[in-house]
Amino acid sequence: MRVHLVLVLAIIASACGGKTTDRTYALQGQVLQIDAPNKQLTVKHEEIKGLMPAMTMPYSVRDEKLLNGLAAGDLIDARLVVESNDAYLRTIRKVGQAPLEKPPVDEATAPAVRTGPELLKPGERVPDASFVDQDGRKRSFHAFRGSPVVMTFIYTRCPLPTFCPLMDRQFAAMQTPLKDDPALSKVRLVTVSFDPKFDTPPVLKRHAQTLHADLARWTFLTGDRDEVDRFAARFGVSIARAMSDPRDITHNLRTVIVDADGKLVKVYTGNDWLPDQVLADLKHVG
Numbered sequence: 001m002r003v004h005l006v007l008v009l010a011i012i013a014s015a016c017g018g019k020t021t022d023r024t025y026a027l028q029g030q031v032l033q034i035d036a037p038n039k040q041l042t043v044k045h046e047e048i049k050g051l052m053p054a055m056t057m058p059y060s061v062r063d064e065k066l067l068n069g070l071a072a073g074d075l076i077d078a079r080l081v082v083e084s085n086d087a088y089l090r091t092i093r094k095v096g097q098a099p100l101e102k103p104p105v106d107e108a109t110a111p112a113v114r115t116g117p118e119l120l121k122p123g124e125r126v127p128d129a130s131f132v133d134q135d136g137r138k139r140s141f142h143a144f145r146g147s148p149v150v151m152t153f154i155y156t157r158c159p160l161p162t163f164c165p166l167m168d169r170q171f172a173a174m175q176t177p178l179k180d181d182p183a184l185s186k187v188r189l190v191t192v193s194f195d196p197k198f199d200t201p202p203v204l205k206r207h208a209q210t211l212h213a214d215l216a217r218w219t220f221l222t223g224d225r226d227e228v229d230r231f232a233a234r235f236g237v238s239i240a241r242a243m244s245d246p247r248d249i250t251h252n253l254r255t256v257i258v259d260a261d262g263k264l265v266k267v268y269t270g271n272d273w274l275p276d277q278v279l280a281d282l283k284h285v286g
């Protein structure tokens with residue numbers, strides 16, 4: 001249940017002449033949790049103009065010294081750097097302290113859903129669920145039986161390049177190796193959006209095109225929100241939607257392998273798995 005999120009601060013460096021493609025944002029918020037070994041902190045922050053609404057997210061730092069002296073409850077001004085494929089806090093300044101409203105547990109990254117169904121364990125059969133795909137066709141999860149499936153959960157408006165967009169890039173990167181390896185010819189890629197309200201089939205279709213997805217191999221699904229949530233929760237995906245802003249979805253990441261019999265093989269948590277690792281793991285999957 002390692003969490004890998006990154007935060008962003010807004011304030012486009014208007015004076016920098018635009019030589020760089022990195023964007024820099026000012027971020028103001030309260031530290032809820034610090035994860036020094038993983039060089040991350042979870043921040044409940046205000047709107048980042050031009051980037052994302054107010055939300056609670058884990059953010060990375062590259063320089064772990066930035067975390068020295070910080071504690072849960074601290075109010076911070078920070079600077080978020082967003083690169084095309086990465087995002088991290090470059091500076092963090094403590095500006096005050098406030099009582100924590102909630103215990104410093106971040107729901108979005110909790111390993112299990114408190115009231116939800118049980119987490120599936122490897123070897124267990126994945127229950128069925130119904131979805132709709134990028135062409136508006138009804139698809140049940142069990143219809144993928146007969147093919148090993150690599151599946152992940154995202155939403156297309158995710159603002160952090162190291163989160164959902166990274167899952168997309170890694171799935172895209174697996175397409176060619178899957179095609180080139182006859183032993184993996186049956187493997188299917190499945191991306192499930194947990195934002196059905198925005199990620200309608202036409203939106204998913206455009207998203208697939210942007211990713212140069214081979215739709216014979218890679219399917220984009222969404223469905224009834226509660227059903228998607230229930231299905232995703234069985235793999236440890238937790239999703240918290242803000243009432244105030246539909247773009248604000250706090251979530252964690254899970255990518256899973258399901259074998260051709262529909263049994264769960266493996267769950268990758270967070271964003272630090274690599275396509276090669278999944279491809280290697282797939283060689284042992286029937």
Ligand SMILES: [Cu+2]
Pocket residue numbers: 154155158159160163164165251
């Ligand atoms: Cu995301």
